[in-house]
Amino acid sequence: MNAIELRDLTKSYGKSRGIDKLNLSVEEGEFFGFIGPNGAGKSTAIRTMLGLLRYQSGEGYIFGKDIRKDKIEILSEVGYMPSEVFFYPKMKVKQVIAYTAKLKNKKCVDEAYKLCERLSLDTTKRVNQLSLGNKKKLSIVIALMHKPRLLIMDEPTSGLDPLVQKEFFSILKELHQEGTTIFLSSHNLLEIQRYCERAAIIREGHIIACDYVRTLMHSTTKRITLTGDIDFTIDGMENLKKEDGQVSFLYRGHMKSLLKMLSEEKISDINIEDPDLEEVFLHYYKEGDEL
């Protein structure tokens, strides 16, 4: 069963585009990355899935349940961490935890305290005394405490220091191993590359690529880096840069043709590799076609 299934989901804000006929499938148990720059429609897609925004057309299902009709059942199985974190400022952390557990009607306070301990979050402080990083930690605890089947996170690591980020991903990996589906929306491509099995790239409200991360990276395009100099151009060569005796470019074409050209040049070393996810991402955004 798919954890998330969106079909032609459309949400606009008056004349402004939000998401436009968005199609997306995330299988149950996946660690899924959702990539796109500001304004691409990532948060709109997430907020529409959670019922915070009302979509105009299309369909959306979470664990086979309709995102509009079965919202309450869906929300009881979902943990959500928004990009901007706000809680009732006068409440103490432990009160937020107790209140959330009651709202969810689940005995999950002990789990919340375990998470607080792992993330070094002081439960006696009031929300308005917490730093941004600590508010983010509280948001993590709130999203995870009831052990949801699906975890939706929108830019979860911004504001977290590297040590907490490491612990956070270690918690996520444990949950993933236990079967939780993780939907991670992030600007941080390294995170997606490191942790996600599959990823989708969203541009101007619709998905322009969706595949296994390794497939996205292991495409017909290669990053070529040479020591020396070259004096030719060839079809499929892009982003040519010459710097400090090194030449680098992206190449999408027949490798045999390139090697033949290179054999006639004065080069002392050559490195051929898959582009990293950032290059793949930038490519999609600049060119707008398939890699």
Added chain:
Amino acid sequence: MTLFLQELKRGRKVLLIWSLLVAFFVAVCILVYPEMKNMKADFSNMGAFSSAFGLNQFNFLTFFGFYGVECGMMMTLGGSLYAAFIGINIISKEEYEKTADFLLTQPYSRGKVAFIKFIAMQIQVILFNLLMLIAAIICMIIIKQDFLVREFYLIHMAVVFINMVIASISYSLSCFLRQNGTGIGLGLAVLLYFVYIVGNISNQKELFGKLSPFSLSDTADILTKHVLNGTVIIIWTVVSIVMVCIGLIKYVRKDIY
């Protein structure tokens, strides 16, 4: 129940402050009444001012005449400002303080959240009025005034009704707002009170009376007819129900940014 109790908890300080403030003025009024018994002529010959508050239509210096005008005004206006304040913020506060993301991603339907908040708001209005009633009874015991009198309870019932109407209308507006609407809520309460006062000094008292729920608190009506004005009750009950339903429909369909 969790959300309901949380709403009451969040509102307890505001309830306490407003109750103490209005109760203080009501208490002062009741306690000075024995000193004012002999000033009837002064109060009933103040022209438009007497008309505005209905002082020319009944014996103002009977205790319940005095109570209905002076204390009634403080409780209706003070209570309505309180009702408007909590009503206008109870829904919109979640949005402008950005806690709506947290609350509305819990397994509750939006309609249920809005309805629980509505009930919590009205309970707070009733609690406010209960505190007023208790304060008034204590002060009446102090000045040895009989409080087991029908008119006394009619005055309080009118105040509760008006406060609940103002709370309901403010609540419905709150469902549309994304920002702090305190000014709108308080302005609405003052405007409706102003309509009532203008009605009292105009030739169109009947018409103006229906345009403001505050006309239900008309002490002259209560003391002479010994009942509350049924037409005003029906009109403003219908207005409140319709506005609350419109507000709920809007809130259920609203985008939360």
